[in-house]
Amino acid sequence: MQWAMRDPGFKTQLFRFVDAFPRLSTPSDVHDHLVDYLTQPDVKLPPFLETGLKAGRLAKGTMTKVVTKLISTMGETFIAGRDAHDALPTLEKLWRSGIGFTVDVLGEACVSAEEAIRYRDRYLQLIETLPSLVSKWNEDPVLDTDHLGPIPRTNLSIKISALHSELDPIDLDHSVDALFENLGPILEAAGRHGVFVNFDMESHAMKDITIAAFMRAVETIPFEGGLAMQAYLRSGDDDARWVAGWAKTLDRPITVRLVKGAYWDYETIHAEEMDWPVPVWSRKADTDACFERMTAVFLEATPPNAGEGGIKLALGSHNARSIAYALALAEHHGLPRSAVEVQMLHGMGGQLKHAARAMQLRVREYVPVGEMVPGMAYLVRRLLENTSNESWLLASQSGDADIATLLSSPHKHRSDADPGLARIGGRAERHNLSYSHPAVGDGRPFANEPLRDFSDASTRTTFESAVAAAAVPAVDFGATEADADDAVRRAAGAFPAWRDRPQHERSNLIIRVAGLMRERRDELSAIIIEEVGKDWRGADADVCEAIDFCEFYAREAARLGNATRLGSFIGEHNELRHEARGVAAIISPWNFPLAILCGMTTAALAVGNTAVIKPSAQSKGIARVFHGILGEAGIPPDVAVFLPGPGRTAGARLVRHKDISVIAFTGSKAVGLDIIAAAGLTADDQAHVKHVVCEMGGKNAIIIDSSADFDAAVLDVRSSAFAFQGQKCSAASRVIIVGPGHDEFVDRLVASTAALTIGDPTDPGTDIGPVIDKQAHDSIMGYIEKGKREATTALAMEVPDHGLMAGRHYVGPHIFVDVPETATIALEEIFGPVLSVFKAATFDEALRMANASRYKLTGGVHSRRPAHLEQARREFRVGNLYLNRAITGALVGRQPFGGFGMSGLGSKAGGSEYLLHFVQPRAVTENTMRRGFAPEL
Numbered sequence: 001m002q003w004a005m006r007d008p009g010f011k012t013q014l015f016r017f018v019d020a021f022p023r024l025s026t027p028s029d030v031h032d033h034l035v036d037y038l039t040q041p042d043v044k045l046p047p048f049l050e051t052g053l054k055a056g057r058l059a060k061g062t063m064t065k066v067v068t069k070l071i072s073t074m075g076e077t078f079i080a081g082r083d084a085h086d087a088l089p090t091l092e093k094l095w096r097s098g099i100g101f102t103v104d105v106l107g108e109a110c111v112s113a114e115e116a117i118r119y120r121d122r123y124l125q126l127i128e129t130l131p132s133l134v135s136k137w138n139e140d141p142v143l144d145t146d147h148l149g150p151i152p153r154t155n156l157s158i159k160i161s162a163l164h165s166e167l168d169p170i171d172l173d174h175s176v177d178a179l180f181e182n183l184g185p186i187l188e189a190a191g192r193h194g195v196f197v198n199f200d201m202e203s204h205a206m207k208d209i210t211i212a213a214f215m216r217a218v219e220t221i222p223f224e225g226g227l228a229m230q231a232y233l234r235s236g237d238d239d240a241r242w243v244a245g246w247a248k249t250l251d252r253p254i255t256v257r258l259v260k261g262a263y264w265d266y267e268t269i270h271a272e273e274m275d276w277p278v279p280v281w282s283r284k285a286d287t288d289a290c291f292e293r294m295t296a297v298f299l300e301a302t303p304p305n306a307g308e309g310g311i312k313l314a315l316g317s318h319n320a321r322s323i324a325y326a327l328a329l330a331e332h333h334g335l336p337r338s339a340v341e342v343q344m345l346h347g348m349g350g351q352l353k354h355a356a357r358a359m360q361l362r363v364r365e366y367v368p369v370g371e372m373v374p375g376m377a378y379l380v381r382r383l384l385e386n387t388s389n390e391s392w393l394l395a396s397q398s399g400d401a402d403i404a405t406l407l408s409s410p411h412k413h414r415s416d417a418d419p420g421l422a423r424i425g426g427r428a429e430r431h432n433l434s435y436s437h438p439a440v441g442d443g444r445p446f447a448n449e450p451l452r453d454f455s456d457a458s459t460r461t462t463f464e465s466a467v468a469a470a471a472v473p474a475v476d477f478g479a480t481e482a483d484a485d486d487a488v489r490r491a492a493g494a495f496p497a498w499r500d501r502p503q504h505e506r507s508n509l510i511i512r513v514a515g516l517m518r519e520r521r522d523e524l525s526a527i528i529i530e531e532v533g534k535d536w537r538g539a540d541a542d543v544c545e546a547i548d549f550c551e552f553y554a555r556e557a558a559r560l561g562n563a564t565r566l567g568s569f570i571g572e573h574n575e576l577r578h579e580a581r582g583v584a585a586i587i588s589p590w591n592f593p594l595a596i597l598c599g600m601t602t603a604a605l606a607v608g609n610t611a612v613i614k615p616s617a618q619s620k621g622i623a624r625v626f627h628g629i630l631g632e633a634g635i636p637p638d639v640a641v642f643l644p645g646p647g648r649t650a651g652a653r654l655v656r657h658k659d660i661s662v663i664a665f666t667g668s669k670a671v672g673l674d675i676i677a678a679a680g681l682t683a684d685d686q687a688h689v690k691h692v693v694c695e696m697g698g699k700n701a702i703i704i705d706s707s708a709d710f711d712a713a714v715l716d717v718r719s720s721a722f723a724f725q726g727q728k729c730s731a732a733s734r735v736i737i738v739g740p741g742h743d744e745f746v747d748r749l750v751a752s753t754a755a756l757t758i759g760d761p762t763d764p765g766t767d768i769g770p771v772i773d774k775q776a777h778d779s780i781m782g783y784i785e786k787g788k789r790e791a792t793t794a795l796a797m798e799v800p801d802h803g804l805m806a807g808r809h810y811v812g813p814h815i816f817v818d819v820p821e822t823a824t825i826a827l828e829e830i831f832g833p834v835l836s837v838f839k840a841a842t843f844d845e846a847l848r849m850a851n852a853s854r855y856k857l858t859g860g861v862h863s864r865r866p867a868h869l870e871q872a873r874r875e876f877r878v879g880n881l882y883l884n885r886a887i888t889g890a891l892v893g894r895q896p897f898g899g900f901g902m903s904g905l906g907s908k909a910g911g912s913e914y915l916l917h918f919v920q921p922r923a924v925t926e927n928t929m930r931r932g933f934a935p936e937l
């Protein structure tokens with residue numbers, strides 16, 4: 001630990017190893033992972049390890065033993081036992097030394113209904129057994145009473161995310177209802193047995209659900225309860241006033257455990273990633289100051305006498321200044337010491353706890369109990385805290401601590417500008433593709449459009465109204481071959497003028513398209529939900545991606561539009577220019593009905609091609625709206641001609657037309673290959689060779705390595721396979737599990753998938769909506785029937801008979817195991833919610849299986865072994881490889897998207913090379929020397 005504090009590189013790798021350790025099942029796994037982590041670049045090893053590693057003296061067996069012992073000892077410092085029974089001696093010892101407890105049951109992330117029930121039962125068991133055991137302990141007036149009377153000895157802390165797997169702020173009321181199925185019985189039992197239950201606060205996204213659930217619990221169930229509140233949130237002051245105001249209206253007080261907050265890194269990183277405002281203070285001093293202000297609000301609301309509502313304050317802090325502030329303020333309010341409780345973590349701040357108890361303060365330890373695997377996340381958090389430069393405890397223990405500094409007021413920093421508001425990197429700087437052009441889009445560099453944050457109540461309400469008002473326009477889809485000819489004629493006529501327009505004008509028109517879509521964002525999402533059955537988040541992402549394509553290609557076109565001087569030779573001027581090809585045929589699929597259509601169209605238009613847009617039959621409504629927006633932005637009618645008609649007729653004619661220069665197609669392999677073949681035939685009077693941009697299907701695999709974090713992997717596989725009913729080209733349709741974790745992973749995945757809600761996608765709580773149409777339904781069902789014969793069915797989810805979108809066709813998620821590599825369902829793209837699971841003995845074998853598909857679109861690996869991640873980078877041959885995350889959801893500029901092999905031609909949408917498809921390069925050379933004189937001289 002000391003070495004970890006000295007060398008950040010070593011600390012990172014050590015903690016990563018500790019995190020992966022419990023999953024490692026053999027001595028050689030432990031050995032290989034440890035060596036792997038410790039030999040990463042930038043790691044400075046402590047001398048004993050350095051020599052051990054160099055000499056190759058770290059024998060596998062011994063090393064595993066030593067490491068296991070070390071990590072268990074570390075674990076025992078912070079975790080009191082495997083279960084309450086195991087922890088009881090520790091709890092009793094604490095009590096005898098004058099310290100109370102609150103028990104926290106550690107567990108894996110809860111990803112299914114079964115896991116939630118297991119948690120509920122563990123809590124029920126604690127509630128039923130602990131009170132009689134602890135009642136035998138000695139009387140301790142400091143621990144047994146507060147200023148209002150007796151308090152329960154048995155004190156439990158719960159996390160609501162453990163009691164239901166599908167809590168989601170997007171559907172707050174329903175989430176709270178669902179939560180009460182398991183929470184209700186716990187609180188009722190707690191009330192009967194006189195057990196105190198505290199609601200822990202988790203991530204910011206869960207805050208509103210946690211508070212709503214707590215309020216409902218207190219108002220409807222007789223039990224003694226508390227709520228943790230976090231001072232690191234910028235909303236801390238408002239949260240405190242809100243909860244205190246409510247508590248005063250009650251007939252009994254509630255407890256607030258005021259903490260600073262344990263998810264600072266996550267909140268900061270997540271917000272940065274989403275481009276949302278960071279919900280936490282960026283500086284520790286601001287958190288400390290907020291803690292004191294919240295303390296004041298809560299002490300103001302502390303009732304002096306029993307029989308009234310209000311707040312009883314518990315301070316969850318190891319910071320002596322924060323505690324002292326609260327005590328002084330309590331005294332100022334005339335409250336006795338027993339009105340405030342001090343809570344600290346088990347395994348930390350021992351001296352501080354005993355000093356507090358010596359002052360007759362009520363001290364309670366937060367005592368986690370649980371197994372090693374699920375306990376690891378907790379353990380790593382504690383290790384981080386204990387090695388953090390900003391830890392008060394650490395500072396107070398280092399020999400050179402200065403008391404005045406340690407106790408100094410955090411408030412003096414308040415007036416400084418808060419660097420957090422400026423964000424860590426700044427939007428555009430985080431892109432290496434942040435091209436900006438002074439005359440394009442006000443000179444601002446590209447940045448992704450942030451997705452809606454549905455944990456925000458007003459965002460939800462506005463979106464809901466848009467969904468309720470959605471109107472998909474009627475479109476006559478009868479365009480014929482003659483209409484196709486006519487469309488091409490018009491677009492060809494408009495080409496020369498559009499090509500010759502100044503680049504910045506074209507780019508700014510495309511940026512105006514983005515602006516108009518931004519103004520109508522929720523309306524466009526609502527149309528997508530209604531027309532193709534996407535869920536709220538999926539539809540919102542579709543619209544954001546469309547906006548991104550416009551903003552990105554407009555800027556990239558400006559870059560490409562500049563002639564580039566090649567070399568610098570005197571007497572010779574060389575330049576490379578890019579010029580539009582002519583008329584583009586845009587043929588799009590229905591599954592990203594706005595994004596893909598918009599991306600292909602604006603790429604073609606931005607660089608000076610005109611376009612004939614042939615949308616998919618299933619998404620013609622949103623396509624019509626998009627075409628309207630192009631016109632509204634000022635793009636001339638013949639520059640972008642709309643051709644709503646069937647692929648067989650209008651589409652097939654379009655791609656064969658001699659005046660089409662470039663075809664941008666996204667869709668199935670069969671149609672894509674047909675188009676490539678058709679484009680290769682040249683009419684006698686054709687003036688150019690057609691260029692085809694072709695993005696086709698996928699049969700994408702995720703490898704689950706033996707050291708994978710199953711908590712994350714289960715959810716990533718679930719969302720990759722089943723979001724939008726598996727109708728994404730990037731969707732996971734194969735999972736390859738390495739080693740002995742196969743059955744455990746499948747069990748968790750099946751249970752977790754079964755917890756998804758099949759329903760009407762206009763309802764925010766729906767996870768699985770309808771598939772696109774009857775034909776898709778029948779085709780997917782055909783594969784499912786094959787799957788039942790070819791493999792073992794692990795999950796066949798039934799479609800409920802109520803709550804569905806009227807007139808649509810549904811297929812429940814299916815998971816097959818023991819799938820032979822040669823099975824049809826293992827080879828063909830199914831384009832529906834069907835997942836095949838395979839076993840691999842080694843990571844090498846898994847890679848071979850993953851690479852065996854002819855499709856090469858996306859792929860994923862969940863592993864905590866650095867060498868395997870590196871091997872995957874080199875050898876997992878797909879267009880988009882995702883490590884330790886879901887394999888869908890590519891972002892423009894950040895994950896340029898597209899595959900090769902039978903998935904496409906390879907130059908990626910949303911990347912800087914994409915526009916090259918739509919232009920032809922021309923090199924121009926001028927001899928600038930005249931009679932021996934060159935202007936450069």
Ligand code: NAD
Pocket residue numbers: 587588589590591592596614615616617645646647648651652653655666667668669671672674675695696697698728729730829831857898899903904
């Ligand atoms: P599809 O191939 O059936 O249709 C795509 C488009 O082609 C439609 O507009 C259709 O009308 C048109 N079309 C059909 N026959 C045609 C013909 N003979 N000539 C010209 N045009 C014709 O695909 P779909 O069902 O709309 O979309 C699903 C498929 O798209 C899946 O295979 C999926 O993997 C793929 N897809 C790929 C990507 C990618 O980026 N690689 C992205 C999304 C979807």
